Amino acid sequence: MHPRSGQGKVFPSRRLSPSETSVLHTPKHAASKPARSRTGRTRRARDAADPVLVEVTRGEGTESRHRGAAAVFDSQGRAVASWGDIERPVFPRSAVKPLQVLPLIESGAAEAFGVSDAEIALACASHGGEPEHVAVAAAWLGRLGLGADALECGAHAPTNIDAAEAMIRAGEAPSALHNNCSGKHCGMIATALHLGEPVAGYVRADHPVQRRLRTLLGELGGVDLASAIAAVDGCSIPTIAMPLAALARAMARFADPDGLAPARAGAARRAQAAMAAHSRLVAGSGRFCTIVIEATGGAALVKSGAEGVFCAALPGLRLGFALKIEDGAGRAAEVATAALLRHLGAFDSRQWAAVAAMARPTLRNRNDIAVGEVRPAEGWL
Numbered sequence: 001m002h003p004r005s006g007q008g009k010v011f012p013s014r015r016l017s018p019s020e021t022s023v024l025h026t027p028k029h030a031a032s033k034p035a036r037s038r039t040g041r042t043r044r045a046r047d048a049a050d051p052v053l054v055e056v057t058r059g060e061g062t063e064s065r066h067r068g069a070a071a072v073f074d075s076q077g078r079a080v081a082s083w084g085d086i087e088r089p090v091f092p093r094s095a096v097k098p099l100q101v102l103p104l105i106e107s108g109a110a111e112a113f114g115v116s117d118a119e120i121a122l123a124c125a126s127h128g129g130e131p132e133h134v135a136v137a138a139a140w141l142g143r144l145g146l147g148a149d150a151l152e153c154g155a156h157a158p159t160n161i162d163a164a165e166a167m168i169r170a171g172e173a174p175s176a177l178h179n180n181c182s183g184k185h186c187g188m189i190a191t192a193l194h195l196g197e198p199v200a201g202y203v204r205a206d207h208p209v210q211r212r213l214r215t216l217l218g219e220l221g222g223v224d225l226a227s228a229i230a231a232v233d234g235c236s237i238p239t240i241a242m243p244l245a246a247l248a249r250a251m252a253r254f255a256d257p258d259g260l261a262p263a264r265a266g267a268a269r270r271a272q273a274a275m276a277a278h279s280r281l282v283a284g285s286g287r288f289c290t291i292v293i294e295a296t297g298g299a300a301l302v303k304s305g306a307e308g309v310f311c312a313a314l315p316g317l318r319l320g321f322a323l324k325i326e327d328g329a330g331r332a333a334e335v336a337t338a339a340l341l342r343h344l345g346a347f348d349s350r351q352w353a354a355v356a357a358m359a360r361p362t363l364r365n366r367n368d369i370a371v372g373e374v375r376p377a378e379g380w381l
Contacts, residue, residue, distance in 0.1 A: 050084035053325065053339075053380055054332035056363070058372040065377070066332035068308070070323035070340060071248035075256035077222055079245065080319065083380070086248075089241035090324045092217075093233060094126045095305030097184055098271055098313065099220060099250060103212050104187040105267035109194035113144065115187075120271060121278035122183030126304060128284030129158025129178035136281065137182040144190060151176035152203045153185045153235040160284055181235035183281075188237075203236040210238050220253050221246030234306060244322045247311055251320025255301070255313035272315060275301050288334045288358050292341070295354035300346045302337060304330070310337040314346055331374055335359060339376035 056064040069084025079086075101123040104110050110120065119140050127133040141147060157174045158164045167174060176182060185202075188209045192202050202209045218225035221242055229241040242250075253260060257268035275282050276298025283289035283304070292302045301313040308325030310333045321340060325332045338359030341347060347355070363372040 050326055051380060052377040053083070053323075053336045054329075054374060055377045056331075056372060056374050058363075063372065066308075066325050066327060066329050066336075068323055068325040068332065068336060069244055070321060070336070071244040072319055072321040072340075072344065073245070073248040073252040075252045075259065075318045075320075077249050077253070079248075082245075086244040089229060089243050090247075090309060091231060091233075091239045091241055091305075091307070092247055092311070092322075093239055093305035093307060093309050094181065095303050095309045095311040095322070096217065096247070096250070097126070098124045098275065098301065098303055098311075099217060099254060100184060100213055101187055101271050102216060102264060102267045103209075104191050105270055106263040107191055107194060109187075109191045110270075112194050113190050115140070115190065117270070117274040118278045118281055119183070119186070120274035121281040123187035124271060124275055124303065125183050125282045126180045126289075127183065127281060128160030128163060128287065129156075129174070129180065130160045130163045130284050133183070133281060133284065134177045137177045137186055140183075140186045141189075144186075144193060146189065146199075148175045148177045150189060150199060151179070151182055151185045152201075153179040153181045155179060162285070179235060185235065205230060205238045214238070214240055217242065217246075217250060220250035222249050244324055247322035248320050251311045251313045251322060252318065253320070255315045255320050256318035272298065272301060272313070288337075291358060292338070292355055295351045296346060300341055302341070304333065306330075308333040310334070312337065312341065314341075314344065317344060317346070319344060331361075335361070335374050335376060339381055343381045 050067040050069050052065045053068040054066040055062050069086055071082045071086040072080040074080055101120060104115065104123060118136055122133065122136045141150060153176055155174050155176045156179055158167065158178050159180060188202050189199055192199050192209050197208050201207055204210065214225050217240060223242065223246045225240050225242065230238045233239040254268050257265035260268065275293060279290045279293035282293060289302050289304055292300050299314065299316050303311050307328035308330060311322045313320050323333065323336055323340065325336065338355055342352060360373055360375045362370050363374065365371050
């Protein structure tokens, strides 16, 4: 499906040119001048071009608007549709975890250590720190002969409220196992062990684990990330800035890996199956990603990232997409993701009924009175 005329762009079947992907490479002197795109527009003008994707109402009025950009690609690396500036690099954050798990499988580490599909799903997760999440991570580390102190992601309380309150009542302190990224870190540790690399410092940008991931993201995205902007993610690994176009292309190749090398294609298929079979481990109780994956039986594999980033792989449609809400609002990213999935035909009527409440959530005040909603902007799709 394509956006209606005037609401987005439909692209010819082509790859982005080197000049289009060069936005990744920021010269040191760039901060002293207004950043300009290839057309010479200032960054401010370019940002203003991003359409309003989501609006928040109160009564009959619109109280807030969230601008953003989105890109849809097919598995041949061709742009299908876009809204806003898809060349601007964004930090993908946790939205690329389904891609970051691939070295665990294609390196042979998963087979060597008997990594289960549940553990692979947890490695793709931003989990809520519920007991089942913690148990899977602890058992995995135990089988490697390690404990929670091997994790370099840091500790935080469970993001699942029930799990956090239960720990408070029990007088328990959270460990790194409760970190929403603990499964991903277990996978990185297992890969390092299997390849004879040091475990200590596996989060550093110069560690082989992270160098592999930078290369992998570039290969799947069809861009050179050697000199891309990098920063430190919340769990301490590097997060590499990529254009939304590259993220969408990478997710499309994950969705339909037939064109990848056999080992990587097999890894992608196993990761897909793991996420579909263990959707509760990918996020958790009442979470958007879990609900969508479960409702579609894995036909829509969605993954959230911090600061309003979302990626999705649609294996049956052989498509991938990536979106970024400009102001970083997660509430808008979920609504935009649901709307785009529906636009692309990812839901049947039964599946849509299962996700509809999260796709257009009602806002209620302290007296449980409905006061507004978060909804896709009129005319976006």
